[in-house]
Amino acid sequence: MTLRTMIASAALGAALLSTPAVAVEIEYWQYYFEGRVTAIDQLIEQFEAENPDITVKHTHFPYAQYRTKVAAAVMAGEGPDVVQLYYGWLPDFMKAGLLQPLPAEVFDPATIDAEYFPIVGRMKIDGQYYGLPTAVRSLAMFYNKDLFKKAGLDPESPPATYAELVEAAKAIAEHDSAGNLLVAGITATPVAQDAHWWREVLIRQHGGTPYSDDGRTVTYNTPEGAAALHDYTDMFMVHDATEYGFMNESQASFAAQRAGILIDGSFRIGAVQQMEGLDWGVAPLPTQNGVASNYASYWVNGITRGTEGEELEASLKFLEFITRPEAMQLWLDVVGELPARPEVALTEGNLANPVYGPFLAGLDGAQTTEFVNESAQRQIWLDMIDRINIGGVSVEDSLAEAAAAEQKLIDEFHAE
Amino acid sequence: MYDRLTIHQKQAFWAWVFLAVPVVFFIVVRFYPTFDAAWISLTNWSLFREPKFIGLANYKEMFQDPVFWKVFANTFKYLALGLPVSLLISFTVAYYLDRVRFMHGLIRGLYFVPYLTTAVAMAWVWRWFYQPVPIGLFNDALSAVGLPQQPFLRSVDQALPSVLAPAIWAGLGFQVIIFLAGLRAIPETYYEAARIDGVGAWTILWEITLPLLKPTLLFLIVISSIGFLRIFDQVYNMTVDGQGGPLNATRPLVLNIYNSAFVDYDMGYATAQTMVLFLVLLVITIVQLRLLRSK
Amino acid sequence: MSAALHRPRIAPGRIVAWTLLALGGIVMIMPFVFMISTSLKTPEQVYDLRLIPLRPTLKNYVELFADARFLNWFVNSLVTSTIVTLSVLFFDSLVGYTLAKYRFRGRSFVFIAILSTLMIPTEMLVIPWYLMSASLGWIDTYWGIMFPGLITGFGVFLMRQFFSTVPDELIDAARIDGLSEFRIWWEIALPLVTPAMSALAIFTFLGNWTAFLWPLIVTSEKDLFTVPVGLSSFASENLTRWEMVMTGAAVSTIPTLIVFIVFQKYIIRGVVLSGLKG
Numbered sequence: 001m002t003l004r005t006m007i008a009s010a011a012l013g014a015a016l017l018s019t020p021a022v023a024v025e026i027e028y029w030q031y032y033f034e035g036r037v038t039a040i041d042q043l044i045e046q047f048e049a050e051n052p053d054i055t056v057k058h059t060h061f062p063y064a065q066y067r068t069k070v071a072a073a074v075m076a077g078e079g080p081d082v083v084q085l086y087y088g089w090l091p092d093f094m095k096a097g098l099l100q101p102l103p104a105e106v107f108d109p110a111t112i113d114a115e116y117f118p119i120v121g122r123m124k125i126d127g128q129y130y131g132l133p134t135a136v137r138s139l140a141m142f143y144n145k146d147l148f149k150k151a152g153l154d155p156e157s158p159p160a161t162y163a164e165l166v167e168a169a170k171a172i173a174e175h176d177s178a179g180n181l182l183v184a185g186i187t188a189t190p191v192a193q194d195a196h197w198w199r200e201v202l203i204r205q206h207g208g209t210p211y212s213d214d215g216r217t218v219t220y221n222t223p224e225g226a227a228a229l230h231d232y233t234d235m236f237m238v239h240d241a242t243e244y245g246f247m248n249e250s251q252a253s254f255a256a257q258r259a260g261i262l263i264d265g266s267f268r269i270g271a272v273q274q275m276e277g278l279d280w281g282v283a284p285l286p287t288q289n290g291v292a293s294n295y296a297s298y299w300v301n302g303i304t305r306g307t308e309g310e311e312l313e314a315s316l317k318f319l320e321f322i323t324r325p326e327a328m329q330l331w332l333d334v335v336g337e338l339p340a341r342p343e344v345a346l347t348e349g350n351l352a353n354p355v356y357g358p359f360l361a362g363l364d365g366a367q368t369t370e371f372v373n374e375s376a377q378r379q380i381w382l383d384m385i386d387r388i389n390i391g392g393v394s395v396e397d398s399l400a401e402a403a404a405a406e407q408k409l410i411d412e413f414h415a416e
Numbered sequence: 417m418y419d420r421l422t423i424h425q426k427q428a429f430w431a432w433v434f435l436a437v438p439v440v441f442f443i444v445v446r447f448y449p450t451f452d453a454a455w456i457s458l459t460n461w462s463l464f465r466e467p468k469f470i471g472l473a474n475y476k477e478m479f480q481d482p483v484f485w486k487v488f489a490n491t492f493k494y495l496a497l498g499l500p501v502s503l504l505i506s507f508t509v510a511y512y513l514d515r516v517r518f519m520h521g522l523i524r525g526l527y528f529v530p531y532l533t534t535a536v537a538m539a540w541v542w543r544w545f546y547q548p549v550p551i552g553l554f555n556d557a558l559s560a561v562g563l564p565q566q567p568f569l570r571s572v573d574q575a576l577p578s579v580l581a582p583a584i585w586a587g588l589g590f591q592v593i594i595f596l597a598g599l600r601a602i603p604e605t606y607y608e609a610a611r612i613d614g615v616g617a618w619t620i621l622w623e624i625t626l627p628l629l630k631p632t633l634l635f636l637i638v639i640s641s642i643g644f645l646r647i648f649d650q651v652y653n654m655t656v657d658g659q660g661g662p663l664n665a666t667r668p669l670v671l672n673i674y675n676s677a678f679v680d681y682d683m684g685y686a687t688a689q690t691m692v693l694f695l696v697l698l699v700i701t702i703v704q705l706r707l708l709r710s711k
Numbered sequence: 712m713s714a715a716l717h718r719p720r721i722a723p724g725r726i727v728a729w730t731l732l733a734l735g736g737i738v739m740i741m742p743f744v745f746m747i748s749t750s751l752k753t754p755e756q757v758y759d760l761r762l763i764p765l766r767p768t769l770k771n772y773v774e775l776f777a778d779a780r781f782l783n784w785f786v787n788s789l790v791t792s793t794i795v796t797l798s799v800l801f802f803d804s805l806v807g808y809t810l811a812k813y814r815f816r817g818r819s820f821v822f823i824a825i826l827s828t829l830m831i832p833t834e835m836l837v838i839p840w841y842l843m844s845a846s847l848g849w850i851d852t853y854w855g856i857m858f859p860g861l862i863t864g865f866g867v868f869l870m871r872q873f874f875s876t877v878p879d880e881l882i883d884a885a886r887i888d889g890l891s892e893f894r895i896w897w898e899i900a901l902p903l904v905t906p907a908m909s910a911l912a913i914f915t916f917l918g919n920w921t922a923f924l925w926p927l928i929v930t931s932e933k934d935l936f937t938v939p940v941g942l943s944s945f946a947s948e949n950l951t952r953w954e955m956v957m958t959g960a961a962v963s964t965i966p967t968l969i970v971f972i973v974f975q976k977y978i979i980r981g982v983v984l985s986g987l988k989g
Contacts, residue, residue, distance in 0.1 A: 032948045059933055062947040065658075068679050069931045075681075076845035079931065180549050180565050190656055191950075245570055247551065252951035375679075379659070386662045390572055428815035430892040435821060438806045441862045446828040449839035456838065509735065512728045519733070525975055526736030529743070532971040532978070534921045536939040537960040540946045541746045544953050550758045551953060553745060557760070585739070590982060597983040646834060649923045653943055670834050670924075677838050678928060690835035697832050 024310045026318060027057045029080035030299070031066035035270035035335035040322075042330060047321045054314045067375055074098045074304045081307040081315045084299045085131060087122055088371030091413070094125060099302045101128035106316050116340050119296050119368050131300030132323045135337030136345075137265040138296045138362040139193055139201070141286070142272055145279040147172050147183065147260040158283040162205070162231060165261070165286045169241035172260035184259040185241035187250035193295070194232065194250075195381040197263050197285070200295035200367040202228035205288035215370035216410060221403035226396050231288075233388050233395055244389045265297070266359040269336025273355075284358040296366035298340065332356070338363065372413035380405050457687040467684070474688035484689065486664050487672040491645055491696075494580055494668060498644040502584045502591060503636060509588070510595030511621075524596070528589035535586060539653035542582040543569065546654075569654060572665045579666045583650050587643060591636055598632030599625070638704040642697055646670055669693055743964070750958040757954050771958040781962055783934060784941035791856045791937065792919040798861040799915045800908060806862070807870025808896050812882060822871070828864040833925070841928055855929045856937065860919060866911050873907040874900060910981030913974065920967060938963045 028044070030036060037060055044056045059080070061069050067089060073079025075096070085093060093099055109129055113121065116132075123131045145155035151171040159165040169185030176182055188194060199210040199220070208224025211217065220228075236244045246253050251268060253259035255275045262268075263285065272280060285294060301322060303315050321327060328339035332350075338359055339345040345363075350356045371377055384402035387393040393401075421429060457474055461467035478484045509527060516523065530538065545553045546568035555565045568578045602625065610620050626633075648670040652658040659675075660667025669689060677686035749757060751767040759765065775781060810822050840859055849855035877900050885895045901908070926937045936944065942963045949955040971978060 061931075061933075062944050065944070065947075071681065072678065072845075073850070073931045076850045077848070078850050176549075176559070178559060178562070178564060180559060182550070243548075246548075247951065248547075249951050255951075382656075382661070383663055390567070390570065391663055424814065427813045431809050431813035431815045431818070434805050434809040434813075434896075438802050438825075438862050438867075439821065441802075442825060442828060442864075445840075445859055445861075446831065446836070446864075447824075449836045449843070450831050452839040452842075453835050456842075509732065512732055515725060516729050516732060518729060523732055523736045524979070525972070526733075526739050528975065528979065529740055529968070529972065532917065532968060533964050534923075534939050534942070534967075536921075536923055536943050537746075537963045538742060540942070540956050540960050541742045544749070544956065545742070545745075547953075553760070556758075560760070582742075585742075588739070593979055593982045646832065648834075649939075652923075652927075653946070658947075673834060673838075674924070674928075677841070683838055683842065687835070687838050690832070690838065693832055694835050698830060701830060 023053055023055065024314045025055045025057055026081040026307075026311050026314045027059060027079065028082045028084075028318070029059050029061070029066075029070060030084035031063045032060040033063075033267065033335075035267070039331050039334040042334065043322050043327055047318060050321070051314075051317060054317065056318060071096065071098060074306065077306050080304055081311050082301055082318055083304055084301050086374055087131075087133075087298050087300055088369065088374035088377075090123065090130065090300070091372050093302075094130065098305055099130045100305050100307065101125075101130055102132070102303065102319070103316070104128070106320065107132065115343070117296075117342055117345075117363065119298070119366070120300075120340060122368065122370075123300055131302035132319065133298040133300045133340040134322050134328055135267075135331045135335065136296055136298040136340050136363065137267050137337050138294050138359050138366050139197060139263060139265055139285055140358040140362055141283045142254060142262040142264055142268065143281055143283065144254065144257060144260050145281055147257065151260070155279075155281065158281060159261075159286050160283075162202075162286045162288040166235070166239060166241065169235060169261060170239050173239075173241045175240070181240075181243045181246060182258070184243065184246045184253055185239075186235055186261040187246065187253055187259045187263070188232070188236055188242045188244050189248060189250045189253075190245060190382050190385075191248065192250035193263060193265050195378060196295040196297070196369070198228055198232050198381075199369055201285055201293040202231050202288070204293045204367070205291040207289070207291075211370065215372075216414060218403045218407045218410065221400050225403075226399050229384075229388075229395050229399055233385065237388065244385065265337075266356075267335055267337045269355055269359075270334055271336075273336070282355050282358050284361055292365075294362035294366035296363055296368055372410050376409055377406060380409070453687045453690060456683055457691055459684045461683040462681050470684070474684045477685065478688050478692070483664060483667075484672065487660070487667045487669050488692070490576065490660075490665070490667055491647075491669045493576055494583075494647050495641055495644045497577060498580050498584055499637065499640055502587060502640060503633075505584075506588050506591035506636075507595055510592045510599060511625075513592065514596060514599045524592070527592050530586045531589035533586065535582075535649035536653050538582050538586060539650045542578075542650075543654045546578055569666075570662060572663055575655070575662060575665045579650050579654050580644075580647075582654075583644070583647055587640065591640065594632060594636055595629075598629050601632075602628045634704060634707055638700065641700055645693070645696060645700075648674070743968075746957050746961050746964075749954055750961045752954050754952065754954055771954050772962070775955070775958050775962060780933065780941060780945070781938075781959070784936050784938045785966075787853070787856075787935060788920055788938040791853055792916050794853075795857050795860045795919050796912055796915045798857075799863055799866050800912055802862040803866030803911065804870045804874075804901060804904070804908060805896065806867045807872075808874045808900055810867070811871045811874035812877070812879070812900070825864045825867050829868070833859075837925055837928055840925070844929055849929070851930055851932045851935045853935075856926050856935070859925060860915070860922075863915070866915070869907060869911060870904065873904040877903050906980070906984065909977055910984045913978050913981045917971070917978075 028040065030040060040058055044058055048055060070079065070083055070085070071093065074083075075098070107129055109124060109127060112129055112132065117136055119136065120133060123129050141158065143158050148155040148158070148168070151168070153168055153171055159168045165186070171185070172183060173181065173185035174183040203210050203220055203225050206224040206227045208220060208222050208228065210220045210225075212219055235241045242259075247256065247258060250259070250262055250264065251271060254262040254272070255278070257278060272278070285292070301319050303312070303319065307315050323340070325339070325341060325344045328341060328344045331337055332339055338356065345360060351360055380402050384398050387398040387401065388395055391398075418426070418429070456467070458469055458471060459467035460470045460473070513520065513524060544551070547555065548565055548567070549555045549559050554568065559565060567574060569575050606624050606628070607620065610624055615623070647668050651660050651666050651668055651671050652674075655661050655666055658671075660671045670693070673686050673689045673693070676682045676689060744762065748762050748764060750771055751769070752759070752764045753766070753768055753770065756764055806825070810818060836859070844850050844855045849858070881899060882895055885899045890898070921939060922937070923939045923943070926940045927943070930936050930940060933941070933944070942959050945959045946956045949959070
């Protein structure tokens with residue numbers, strides 16, 4: 001713990017000493033993801049042991065409903081006191097005034113600037129922070145060593161370039177006599193990080209950019225963007241290395257040993273570690289044209305606008321607790337997501353770790369996408385892929401349609 | 417005081433005592449929301465801000481929105497497909513079941529059971545049926561007999577009928593029961609007269625049974641039409657993220673309303689769509705009343 | 712009875728028809744069979760089409776009930792459906808009786824007004840209801856789930872039809888005997904329409920038990936979910952664990968299905984009587 005956090009904690013403690021200890025209950029919401037639910041339950045247990053006068057009620061929802069439920073509940077003056085939000089939702093939530101700024105006396109902006117990874121700076125608006133992450137995440141490649149061996153590939157040298165990735169995926173894919181896919185070389189489903197891989201990795205590897213620097217213009221409707229989209233869709237449209245939507249979720253086919261390669265976030269580490277009988281490894285994302293890129297994202301914990309008085313004090317205490325270095329270490333151990341403070345993340349042990357290493361390396365120079373409405377933008381991506389996959393539309397036409405739709409969305413957001 | 421009232425006044429007094437709570441209820445929970453909906457559809461109410469009157473802008477937006485027309489067409493596809501298919505099956509079942517006595521009650525029960533279940537639970541069972549190999553029952557069965565896999569829920573063409581199937585399946589029992597009641601209500605003398613005349617079974621069906629079944633048929637057409645036009649539970653639970661995909665191929669009007677209101681929070685736009693739904697249902701009901709009266 | 716009389720005894724055609732009907736009936740319940748069968752399988756066996764699992768296991772059920780969620784949702788569904796049903800029985804029959812048996816100014820106006828609510832689809836009202844609930848703090852409460860259905864236009868219409876068949880003389884005689892107006896309804900008129908009451912009870916309960924759209928909108932806390940909303944959320948959390956999804960579906964369907972099958976005779980009579988669900 002650094003001196004500054006100690007002072008901050010002490011200040012918080014002093015502030016709270018002045019109020020009598022009455023039992024107070026606060027509510028914490030997040031979306032359902034097994035590892036995260038376990039991690040928060042453990043943190044709540046520790047927190048309640050340390051603060052017997054506070055109970056934390058933990059509620060979670062399926063990802064698909066989560067954003068709606070949070071917004072609707074907070075608008076109605078119900079719902080959580082402390083809430084976990086995807087960083088990409090912040091613009092929407094800010095605009096609706098659903099969050100309150102974190103008080104500078106407890107969470108000093110300068111301290112946060114200094115102690116967190118720079119990407120967290122997106123949470124600072126007009127000098128005030130509106131949320132803090134426990135963990136950050138980047139992308140890497142999980143692969144199944146047994147399937148590599150079975151396909152005659154060396155399990156200790158996973159593909160390092162996109163070209164090698166295609167070859168490996170083609171080699172691993174298995175079909176039955178009727179042509180049904182039995183084992184996917186690489187996963188490609190709507191429930192995955194594929195959109196991020198395309199936007200921030202593949203497009204940039206072709207020399208393009210997904211959006212302008214101010215985030216107001218869509219810039220992927222270019223030959224570079226199309227080439228990158230081909231990189232993705234060719235896996236199932238041309239190479240027969242996979243089938244879009246195979247077994248619904250990318251992680252499911254990987255867990256069932258029916259997919260050789262899974263490009264996913266560090267949050268998947270915990271779940272993959274629990275997959276029985278799976279001999280797996282992690283490698284950095286393949287490079288292309290000599291370019292390495294990555295996508296970093298995170299979920300922040302914010303405090304909702306209606307929270308005040310005792311609940312606010314308890315919420316601040318809880319927020320401080322779950323962003324402590326110890327909490328970050330626990331999060332890393334249980335979920336696998338990387339600590340949001342470099343001092344906790346970039347230890348020698350972590351960097352040398354065969355699992356965390358590639359993710360931590362990816363964090364360096366990673367991009368974050370500036371969303372205006374993450375779920376709507378995600379839907380545009382899904383529709384774009386569906387048009388190519390089952391709608392009979394060419395990659396270029398589908399890309400142009402998606403770019404137009406996304407530009408319209410961004411324009412509407414800024415027009416209001 | 418009360419004793420001085422006439423019998424009529426006493427009756428009126430008690431009537432209003434009994435009606436007081438229900439009348440307030442209907443005003444607050446039915447009538448006020450109806451007018452409120454009409455008003456909201458003329459505002460840009462988005463939950464996030466104070467509603468502002470914007471005239472018919474929501475309606476204009478709606479009529480220019482290709483997604484609206486897509487879901488509007490989908491809604492009628494559910495009707496156009498679901499109504500004839502379900503009525504044909506249920507009538508056939510009822511027609512023959514009417515003649516069966518051996519285990520009549522049991523067989524009727526088998527057809528009726530799906531009607532008693534939660535649509536949500538059954539939607540998930542059917543969703544599993546439709547999965548590709550190696551998971552889904554239908555595709556596993558197809559590939560076991562050497563037939564090609566079908567995409568079902570993942571195809572723009574097959575998804576809508578696939579979502580519709582459990583809705584038809586669940587409603588079949590209800591239609592069978594109503595048809596059976598209708599068939600039983602036809603006086604035996606009509607059949608006897610026909611048999612004496614030596615008329616064939618087919619002619620009896622067309623000349624006697626079906627015409628006399630017209631009120632039953634009309635009733636079922638209206639009830640079932642309204643049901644298919646309001647389809648929601650199946651679509652929400654059988655498509656990815658409840659979005660009515662792929663590419664909006666299965667999204668009906670009610671799901672689009674739900675999304676506009678509770679995902680996009682665009683209450684104004686959502687209520688404008690509910691007005692369309694209201695009009696569609698109203699027209700169907702009026703047409704039915706006309707047809708019944710003309711009989 | 713017509714079926715029994717106007718046709719010949721046993722013809723080959725009827726055996727064929729019977730067989731086809733019975734087969735169709737079995738097909739109708741196959742989804743339940745597969746649902747139960749899969750819920751008794753281990754994850755590895757899900758891909759195995761066998762109807763009777765190789766090594767049936769209750770592991771999925773144990774896991775499902777390890778946390779109390781489903782039990783909680785059952786309680787919510789049971790409490791809300793029961794209260795709504797009782798309210799509907801009381802108010803709908805009282806209003807139906809009043810409109811059928813009292814002469815007063817405004818009677819037909821009230822009747823037509825209530826009847827006209829049948830034309831307004833629920834989907835149009837959920838948004839105003841939601842905004843109303845949000846501003847009055849009814850989100851995530853039993854009251855929020857229940858209030859829209861406490862009195863129904865359909866029930867009023869149904870009960871009015873049935874009370875019309877109760878002879879006026881009976882009521883007048885009771886008045887002469889000095890019974891209060893409330894007791895005349897409760898003790899004299901109501902017992903005469905029990906078939907209609909049981910049909911109304913069954914449909915109100917069934918309709919509320921299976922309702923999805925409104926509970927989905929008005930609840931956001933898991934603790935307040937009803938069975939369908941809870942199952943929907945549970946299933947999307949376990950999207951790829953089909954054995955668990957099937958277990959959830961089985962748990963949500965079977966207990967009520969048993970109850971409904973026991974009462975099937977009355978339900979079918981009710982369907983015919985009222986011709987409507989919910």
